[in-house]
Amino acid sequence: MRTCMEIARHCNFQGSSGSSGKGYLQPGELLQNKYQIKRELGEGSNGITYEAEVVSEGPEKGSLVAVKALSLVKSRDWKAVELFERESRVLATLKHPSIPAYLDYFEVDSEEDRVFYLVQCIAPGTTLEAMVESGWRPTEAEAVRIAVELLNIIAYLESLRPPVVHRDIKPQNILIDGEGGGVSLVDFGAVAPTALGGGSTIVGTYGCARASRLARKYPVL
Numbered sequence: 001m002r003t004c005m006e007i008a009r010h011c012n013f014q015g016s017s018g019s020s021g022k023g024y025l026q027p028g029e030l031l032q033n034k035y036q037i038k039r040e041l042g043e044g045s046n047g048i049t050y051e052a053e054v055v056s057e058g059p060e061k062g063s064l065v066a067v068k069a070l071s072l073v074k075s076r077d078w079k080a081v082e083l084f085e086r087e088s089r090v091l092a093t094l095k096h097p098s099i100p101a102y103l104d105y106f107e108v109d110s111e112e113d114r115v116f117y118l119v120q121c122i123a124p125g126t127t128l129e130a131m132v133e134s135g136w137r138p139t140e141a142e143a144v145r146i147a148v149e150l151l152n153i154i155a156y157l158e159s160l161r162p163p164v165v166h167r168d169i170k171p172q173n174i175l176i177d178g179e180g181g182g183v184s185l186v187d188f189g190a191v192a193p194t195a196l197g198g199g200s201t202i203v204g205t206y207g208c209a210r211a212s213r214l215a216r217k218y219p220v221l
């Protein structure tokens, strides 16, 4: 069986559309005759992210993926749709071992709604938020290690041309694969259009975004 990263290498950002969708999903539901929903991973202000298994025949069969869904009806406004499409486009350009790779993007129409889906590799482990909530406390060395891993990811994003600015690095968007394990950064939903892109959009999480950025002096972390 090919690994998720190998599958990702053959993906293009093209998207596809279907017509069998409902709203949000229940465990067991099948999407595009390919992704079977297993459980919910997290719910944000706009969308829901699920763990799903690839059940269609092919080299990807049996692999687990993360499926992020955004309902047009349930989303707050068009800005949410615009940000979701931007997230998919940007994620498709990224290639880093600590950023779950982009796999697929599609829309499913029903009579009452249109739901947008972004499929990506599963990041192993649990969120830093869940670990801390369950009582885990890092040693100083472990805290430094996680910070260095994150800085390496940020350095990669800033090395791109144009640079990519995540804008929502916080414990819910950082996954750790156990004590001493790999660190992954997810959720490019607040990503800046370019390093210098300003505009009127305020995204990210209050309390986690740097005050200077909220003041929109410069769009940095």
Ligand SMILES: Nc1ncnc2c1ncn2[C@@H]1O[C@H](COP(=O)(O)OP(=O)(O)O)[C@@H](O)[C@H]1O
Residues within 6 Å of the ligand: 041, 042, 043, 044, 045, 046, 047, 048, 049, 066, 068, 100, 120, 121, 122, 123, 124, 127, 172, 173, 175, 186, 187, 188, 189
């Ligand atoms: N690729 C992934 N692998 C594993 N878990 C993920 C992945 N993407 C998201 N998650 C989980 O789902 C949650 C919600 O996804 P996220 O992309 O952060 O959406 P939102 O914009 O709603 O915050 C995350 O906090 C994380 O727990």
Ligand SMILES: [Mg+2]
Residues within 6 Å of the ligand: 044, 172, 173, 187
């Ligand atoms: Mg998030």
